[in-house]
Amino acid sequence: QVQLVESGGGLVQPGGSLRLSCTDSRTIFSFAAMGWYRQAPGKQRELVARITSGGTPNYVDSVKGRFTISREHAKNTVHLQMNSLKPEDTAVYYCNAHVFNSDYWGQGTQVTVSS
Numbered sequence: 001q002v003q004l005v006e007s008g009g010g011l012v013q014p015g016g017s018l019r020l021s022c023t024d025s026r027t028i029f030s031f032a033a034m035g036w037y038r039q040a041p042g043k044q045r046e047l048v049a050r051i052t053s054g055g056t057p058n059y060v061d062s063v064k065g066r067f068t069i070s071r072e073h074a075k076n077t078v079h080l081q082m083n084s085l086k087p088e089d090t091a092v093y094y095c096n097a098h099v100f101n102s103d104y105w106g107q108g109t110q111v112t113v114s115s
Contacts, residue, residue, distance in 0.1 A: 004095045009109030012085055016113070020080040022095030022106055029076040032099035036069065036080045038091035038111075045094070049080060063089075085113045 008020040020036065035050035049069040051057045057069045068081040078095065090113050095106035 004097060004104055004106035006093070006095050006106040006109045009093060009111045011112045011114065013115050014086060014113055016085050017081070017083045018085065018111060020082070020093055020095075020109060020111075021077055022079075023075065023077045024097060024104075025076060027076075028099050029097065030073055032097040034069075034071055034078040035096040035098065036078075037094045037096055038089075039094070039108075040088075040091040043091075048093070051078065082111070085111075087113045089113050 004022050004024050006020060006022045008018060010018060012018050031053055033050060033052050036048045037045050038048050039045040047060060048063055049057060049059045049067055051069045051071055055071065059067060066084045069078065071078045089111060091111060092108040093111050094108045097104040
């Protein structure tokens with residue numbers, strides 16, 4: 001069973017940075033497209049960034065130029081570097097693995113951007 005463990009959330013001031021990480025101990029990670037989603041209170045969960053098994057990233061327009069997704073195959077880990085954070089980035093962030101037509105989710109990590 002795929003188990004995704006997230007870390008790195010927290011409270012940061014506007015303009016600050018955070019780095020989220022998500023690790024899966026199973027070897028199928030190498031075949032998975034990995035993504036970060038977020039859900040703010042009262043809103044639907046939305047895709048923030050995704051990276052293919054081959055390393056091709058894509059981003060939602062609102063985070064382009066500020067967020068960077070990357071993966072380390074040797075550590076079965078995907079990162080989301082978030083810079084120039086804004087209050088509207090406040091949400092619970094979820095790691096997602098899409099592999100063999102199935103989706104797996106982490107437990108979520110809270111990111112709060114506030115002064």
